[in-house]
Amino acid sequence: MDYTLLIENSLKTKIAYEFAKKYGEYAYLNSSSYTFKTHQQKNNTIKLLARIMDKIEKESNSGIYSHFISLGREIPVWAATSFFDFGTVRTFYSCLEDSLAFDIANYYSINKTELISFLSNINMYRNVCAHDNRIMRYMIFKKEFSISNTKIHSNMNLNTDSKNEYIVGKRLLLFLSNSLICFKLNIIKNYRN
Secondary structure, three states, X not given: OHHHHHHHHHHHHHHHHHHHHHHOOOHHHOHHHOOOOOHHHHHHHHHHHHHHHHHHHHOOOXXXXXXXXXXXXXXXXXXXXXXXXXXXXXXXXXXXXXXXXXXHHHOOOOOHHHHHHHHHHHHHHHHHHHOOOOXXXXXXXXXXXXXXXXXXXXXXXXXXXOOOOEOOOOOEHHHHHHHHHHXXXXXXXXXXX
């Protein structure tokens, strides 16, 4: 769990920084700041914006919120992301347009698809822990939560099936550690640089 918190904080920082750099610090509530390539993306973005507004409203008594309101200012993206739970961070990232999502994924030396996959898995891991379920044999059944093929899989010389999918290491939530290891190594590398 320690690494998921490190990942969450790192990701919130990167998202807020890159988003503000591209759109400005208040554009996160503007639907034109997100991608709408598919009907599903449009629905996800509408739900995301409603969730963000709800989270900000729930935090109306917090110090951060009060600070900006007392200054007569809106809540900037870097402050709003501090209210986000991991699921909201994951959804926010998946709604970003490709070049912005690429810039964020590039911090971790992975691509957008891998980052979305890792975030889905980390989010599931957190939810399993939060609801006191067993992690050791917890199986991933939803395709959206399946782990992407990674360099770690290939380095472990795992067997593949006829579709070049790894036979093990993809459905057991325990193998989420691959995602955590990738993130941890890249976060540490980025902090040292």
